[in-house]
Amino acid sequence: MRSIDLLLGRRRLLATAALAPAGAAAQDGGAWPNRPVRAVVPYPPGGPNDIIARLYAQALGPILGQTVLVENRAGGSGVSGTDFVVKSPADGYVFGIIDGGSLTILPHTQPRMPYRVPEEVTPLSVVTRVPEALVAHPGLGVTTMPALLDLARRQPGRLNIGTAGAAGISHLTALLFRAQTGAAVEVVPYRGAAPAVTDLIAGQIQLLFADLPPLLPHIRAGAMTPLALAARQRSPALPEVPTTGEVGFPKLLAENWYCAVAPRGLPPPIAARLSAALKDASEAPGVRRELASQGAEAAWTSPEAMLALMREDSENWRQIVLASGVRSE
Missing domain, CATH: 3.40.190.150 (Bordetella uptake gene, domain 1)
Structure with a gap:
């Protein structure tokens, strides 16, 4: 009996020793990842x-x-x-x-x-x-943010600014734009960037604040005019477009x-x-x-x-x- 107990004890010890490295590896990340x-x-x-x-x-x-x-x-x-x-x-x-x-x-x-x-x-x-970008419909006839603000002052209530979703970053940025510039624009939240882009190109809205990536192909195609980036530095993708700080609104950042x-x-x-x-x-x-x-x-x-x-x-x-x-x- 004693010899059997010793044999079983050795087997348990060997099993524990074999498992110990795997357990330790799981704790220290050594075994991760071992599956997708x-x-x-x-x-x-x-x-x-x-x-x-x-x-x-x-x-x-x-x-x-x-x-x-x-x-x-x-x-x-x-x-x-x-x-x-x-x-x-x-x-x-x-x-x-x-x-x-x-x-x-x-x-x-x-x-x-x-x-x-x-x-x-x-x-x-x-x-x-x-960066969040402010773009305009080409038919609006403005190519800079100062020109846009002058138009908004002369024709208050005429302009609508779309956003890519309610209560998201573009919506809050549009509200921040209105508060900091004093521009009398109506903020129109959409359910995503795609329908907002569609309506801007169609002229249903005149302005749009949204992430730059979904706007960039349309900017390059001339379907929308970039006015400013709500960022600390210019984008290499659009080096000619100024930041909001460069046009006088350094706190308009998103x-x-x-x-x-x-x-x-x-x-x-x-x-x-x-x-x-x-x-x-x-x-x-x-x-x-x-x-x-x-x-x-x-x-x-x-x-x-x-x-x-x-x-x-x-x-x-x-x-x-x-x-x-x-x-x-």
């Missing part, structure tokens, strides 16, 4: 968020040694998909590539939020920066950004490895070239810098929401 990783987008396919996520997923695959699958979970203006991410297991196999507004604007415009920011989010990195986030409690070694992989992906020539061609900029920040940006932007947008009284539908 999902990158969740909180919007439908084809939009700017989806395009950005697919570029990064393609670049991340070889870096991580696993396929990175893009999964679209649309609904609730970005809330549903973001909520899915933060409530997923914190094991590194689900992370989100989402717009910054889901973290810094929606908590102030939604009456009930299913997740808390930043408490339930592990920030990984900002991945793309996108730089949209997209980021990678994971659920709260993601093990630090996995978070560090994923953040480093995102840095490598942001420096991939194909990612940088494709985003630049669309008027966007590939980016990377440390998780700490992203957290600081989230807090700063959240407070700025909170004040704008309070002043405007805007609420999501």
Whole structure:
């Protein structure tokens, strides 16, 4: 009996020793990832968020040694998909590539939020920066922001300015534009950039504030006139277009950004490895070239810098929401 007990004891010891490295590897990120990783987008396919996520997923695959699958979970203006991410297991196999507004604007415009920011989010990195652009219908006859403001003063109430969604960044930027310039324009929120672009080209509205990428092809085709970028610096895609600061409104800023986030409690070694992989992906020539061609900029920040940006932007947008009284539908 004693010999049997000793034999069983040795087998248990060997089994424990064999399992220990795998368990330790799982804790320190050494075994991660050993299966495909999902990158969740909180919007439908084809939009700017989806395009950005697919570029990064393609670049991340070889870096991580696993396929990175893009999964679209649309609904609730970005809330549903973001909520899915933060409530997923914190094991590194689900992370989100989402717009910054889901973290810094929606908590102030939604009456009930299913997740808390930043408490339930592990920030990984900002991945793309996108300026908001003010464009006009060519038939309006203005090519600069000063000319637009002069027209608005001479013909108050004539101009409509569309936005790519209610209570989102472009809507709040249009309200900020009206408050800071004193222009008597009517703000018209659309359900996305596409219908707003269609109506601007058709002349149903005269002005539009939206992310630069969906506007850029129409600007280049001459279907809309760029007046200013609500950004700190000019865009290489449109180097001739001034910033709002250059035309006298330095506080009219609205730089949209997209980021990678994971659920709260993601093990630090996995978070560090994923953040480093995102840095490598942001420096991939194909990612940088494709985003630049669309008027966007590939980016990377440390998780700490992203957290600081989230807090700063959240407070700025909170004040704008309070002043405007805007609420999501």
